[in-house]
Amino acid sequence: MNYATVYKNIEQYPDSVVIQEILMGNRELFEILIRRYNPDLYKTGRGYGYNHQDTEDLMQEAFISIFQSLSKFENRSSFKTWMIRIMLNLCYHKSQKLSYRNKPTIEISVNENSGSMFLTTNHSDPDRSIVNKELRNVIEAALKNLPEDYRMTFTLRELTGLSVADTAELLNITASNVKVRLNRAKMMLRNEIEKIYSPEDIYEFNLIYCDKIVNNVMKKIL
Template identity: 35%
Template sequence: MGSPSDEELARRVRDGETALFEVLMRRHNPKVYRAVRALVSNEAEVEDVMQQAYVLAFTHLSQFEGHSRFSTWLIRIAVNEALMCLRKRNRLVTLDEGSDKEAEGDMKLEGRNTADPERRAYDRELVRFLESAIEALPPPHKVVLMLREVEGLSTAETAEVLSVNEELVRKRLHRARAFLRDELDARMGGQLHEAFCFQAPRCDRVVAAVMTRLTSS
């Protein structure tokens, strides 16, 4: 028999097998990390947001009714927590239609000003170069690229996660691709999925912190 589905694991966690929530976290840590990292740059804050998102998901697991994939439901919680983190620091990022015009201008400026000597040292490594180019994107475009191209969510799922319409997702993905094409040219290739890899030690740290919070509450 194959591994149990997310939905089966979620049902069993709701029924009292709380230890299985660790399986769900480990299964989706890379997706959650990349979604949060698209909006929050500080790595310590990223892990804090991830932990809070998992705690909220566990607490509200009864609200997951299976109308969408579990990963879509979970990533939406994580994105909302990331936005909340930015609001607390008075760095509001909007993901609706109204932010597009301003973000387009930011893309042209930010993409040309973020390359410092330390970053240039990694330009020989394709994955590092990809991360640098993605980092230059405005958050509304970066999060769409992360969800669609890096994590493979559909247009509909991405729109659901971000609470925007599908046409806006398509438009932002087109702009993000065009920007990366200019920056990376042919080097983008098939290595995009390796960008912002969530390594095992960080996975262990986040999982342990969440499980401690859940068992002590």
């Protein structure tokens, strides 16, 4: 059941209102937060170096943890930043356990049957498969060997849209370092990516995947 659809326009309800309602017992409204932040957690997991399936597993774990810790959110940072911090912590712990940290795997999945993880609305449908294949190859080549520090800075700033201050807080570095890392990351990626695609084209979380995460998480918390 799609509980969030009882609202004609969920965007009019800020996070604070939704959180308050959930804490008052309306658990079904957690779906709003899942759908609102699915893309950001997905980009975070992929930017950390995990493949699609591992990222989905981490997202599900993150959302359950977020739900269980919702009463502890103190508005010291934005809710989005708080959620991404939880996702990053899970990514880190998994990387330590499975030794992913030293061997990041950027696996770009473009499957015609399951739906693309990219949005290529700037291209016509006949060219879609060609563009997706090109984009996959470009990103794999560019990001696979990008140092983690630069890859994560690029992901948090450009793909999830966090501010310099929030990115610095999450990565435990200064704002100046964020700017330096971002500039260097862009220099590394510019020839392969930025001359063709905007940051928004990368790591888009398709609605087919969004529904899967929503259903799995809501089953566990309701």
